[in-house]
Amino acid sequence: MCRMNHRRSESGMRNPIQCNQCSMQSICVPAGLVSSEIDKLDKSSREPHVYSKRDMVYSPDQPLNSLFAVKSGSVKCYTIDSEGKQQITSFHLTGDIIGMESISNGAAVTYCEAMETSMLCEIKLNRLFAQNFTGVDKNLLRLLSHRIGQRNTHYLNVVNTTAEQRVASFIMGLSDHLYEHGFSRHEFKLPMTRTDIANYLGLAVETVSRVFSSLKQKDIIDTKQSILFIQAPAELKQMAS
Amino acid sequence: MCRMNHRRSESGMRNPIQCNQCSMQSICVPAGLVSSEIDKLDKSSREPHVYSKRDMVYSPDQPLNSLFAVKSGSVKCYTIDSEGKQQITSFHLTGDIIGMESISNGAAVTYCEAMETSMLCEIKLNRLFAQNFTGVDKNLLRLLSHRIGQRNTHYLNVVNTTAEQRVASFIMGLSDHLYEHGFSRHEFKLPMTRTDIANYLGLAVETVSRVFSSLKQKDIIDTKQSILFIQAPAELKQMAS
DNA sequence: TAACCAGCTTGATCTAGATCAAGTTTTGCA
DNA sequence: TGCAAAACTTGATCTAGATCAAGCTGGTTA
Numbered sequence: 001m002c003r004m005n006h007r008r009s010e011s012g013m014r015n016p017i018q019c020n021q022c023s024m025q026s027i028c029v030p031a032g033l034v035s036s037e038i039d040k041l042d043k044s045s046r047e048p049h050v051y052s053k054r055d056m057v058y059s060p061d062q063p064l065n066s067l068f069a070v071k072s073g074s075v076k077c078y079t080i081d082s083e084g085k086q087q088i089t090s091f092h093l094t095g096d097i098i099g100m101e102s103i104s105n106g107a108a109v110t111y112c113e114a115m116e117t118s119m120l121c122e123i124k125l126n127r128l129f130a131q132n133f134t135g136v137d138k139n140l141l142r143l144l145s146h147r148i149g150q151r152n153t154h155y156l157n158v159v160n161t162t163a164e165q166r167v168a169s170f171i172m173g174l175s176d177h178l179y180e181h182g183f184s185r186h187e188f189k190l191p192m193t194r195t196d197i198a199n200y201l202g203l204a205v206e207t208v209s210r211v212f213s214s215l216k217q218k219d220i221i222d223t224k225q226s227i228l229f230i231q232a233p234a235e236l237k238q239m240a241s
Numbered sequence: 242m243c244r245m246n247h248r249r250s251e252s253g254m255r256n257p258i259q260c261n262q263c264s265m266q267s268i269c270v271p272a273g274l275v276s277s278e279i280d281k282l283d284k285s286s287r288e289p290h291v292y293s294k295r296d297m298v299y300s301p302d303q304p305l306n307s308l309f310a311v312k313s314g315s316v317k318c319y320t321i322d323s324e325g326k327q328q329i330t331s332f333h334l335t336g337d338i339i340g341m342e343s344i345s346n347g348a349a350v351t352y353c354e355a356m357e358t359s360m361l362c363e364i365k366l367n368r369l370f371a372q373n374f375t376g377v378d379k380n381l382l383r384l385l386s387h388r389i390g391q392r393n394t395h396y397l398n399v400v401n402t403t404a405e406q407r408v409a410s411f412i413m414g415l416s417d418h419l420y421e422h423g424f425s426r427h428e429f430k431l432p433m434t435r436t437d438i439a440n441y442l443g444l445a446v447e448t449v450s451r452v453f454s455s456l457k458q459k460d461i462i463d464t465k466q467s468i469l470f471i472q473a474p475a476e477l478k479q480m481a482s
Numbered sequence: 483t484a485a486c487c488a489g490c491t492t493g494a495t496c497t498a499g500a501t502c503a504a505g506t507t508t509t510g511c512a
Numbered sequence: 513t514g515c516a517a518a519a520c521t522t523g524a525t526c527t528a529g530a531t532c533a534a535g536c537t538g539g540t541t542a
Contacts, residue, residue, distance in 0.1 A: 149350055194491095209492080
């Protein structure tokens with residue numbers, strides 16, 4: 001059966017857990033803090049906020065001096081151009097830290113919207129800076145550096161690649177991320193629509209749909225509603241390269 | 242006449258200047274340091290190294306715990322995929338800080354190659370961390386955050402845009418950057434080949450060449466050897482949007 | 483239990499830009 | 513200063529994926 005439920009996130013949903021029991025401790029900003037320091041984080045940093053599908057976490061130009069940790073669920077970040085056209089810049093699932101690009105000017109630069117019921121922890125930056133926590137800055141720096149690398153990787157996946165490569169690489173990326181956070185590698189829910197995937201990858205919806213159909217016909221993947229099954233991971237990885 | 246020569250870079254070429262007289266002081270990592278702290282930076286951090294055209298600044302997997310400040314000249318960063326195909330991820334001109342994506346794992350992730358004779362200052366990270374300079378970390382954080390935003394902007398310029406938009410936006414980007422660093426906004430040398438521009442923008446060389454020709458015919462730009470003249474900045478900006 | 487609607491799929495056609503081909507210009511070097 | 517290689521341009525043709533069109537599916541509300 002489907003093993004996609006994450007034990008700690010589930011328990012968190014019913015009874016919010018503290019940072020020192022959080023499954024994201026190793027990757028979240030307070031990593032490197034000792035237990036006593038974690039207790040000093042204020043309430044708003046410790047307790048996750050619940051967002052319903054289509055709720056906005058933040059919008060462009062809104063003053064923002066926080067990061068957000070996605071404890072469960074998923075969000076999409078996007079811009080809207082002068083003609084009103086949406087362009088998705090990133091998707092974020094459980095375990096992601098978001099809002100890093102707004103540190104430089106203290107204001108959000110994209111919209112960030114929940115794609116399903118999600119829990120996010122707000123991490124207030126001034127609080128972290130003020131307390132001069134040992135190890136925080138360096139950890140934060142590594143986090144931002146890693147994000148730059150991720151942005152480059154996504155760019156490489158979209159420039160000079162075929163539609164099939166983009167979709168294969170997108171699925172592999174999700175699979176890897178979910179596996180790293182304790183979920184099943186080969187069976188998971190796609191929280192975003194085909195339209196969103198297409199937009200994110202710079203393709204038309206119809207093209208994404210055709211690639212999915214083609215991958216299904218080759219028995220590389222299968223879908224049932226929004227659940228995706230990876231049946232031939234090796235072949236998919238090969239396509240993604 | 243062409244005003245593309247940068248006063249301080251030129252003087253630096255003949256007689257390397259110290260950080261406290263450097264034109265990049267306001268944006269470089271040591272910004273926020275007082276004069277006495279700057280003096281503590283070791284020699285290798287203060288004196289620029291000269292690279293000739295095609296010299297490699299760093300290569301993938303090479304241990305790297307430094308950033309580099311481009312004091313003059315220009316470099317390109319690229320990856321090489323399994324089939325040996327090069328993909329340029331970024332160009333960097335005078336005033337740029339490079340190597341931020343390697344902080345997260347202490348090793349370079351791309352090739353970085355000088356496109357012309359260039360001067361780069363190495364900024365050793367452990368030195369900065371060890372001395373616990375006030376303000377450095379926060380400044381560095383802002384720098385990385387800004388770079389994430391730049392990567393997003395470049396992505397937005399390449400996904401779902403026409404060849405003409407990409408090229409116009411690319412030229413405007415160069416123009417803005419150069420202007421911010423004291424060069425002419427409407428007349429400058431293109432340090433990269435058409436092939437490199439095409440690769441960076443996800444286009445074929447022929448397409449880039451055709452767009453340049455078309456822009457020239459419309460009297461929006463002109464070129465003479467590798468010098469580019471922007472004749473109708475407003476129209477170019479309009480195209481880029 | 484229908485019927486609505488967003489999301490998805492499949493087919494037919496069209497087009498921006500890739501690829502192929504053949505010059506021309508510029509650059510670097512002996 | 514002259515010649516070879518690299519860079520650039522222009523034209524002809526081809527194609528991956530966009531666009532247009534129409535039908536399908538499943539989840540939600542009354």
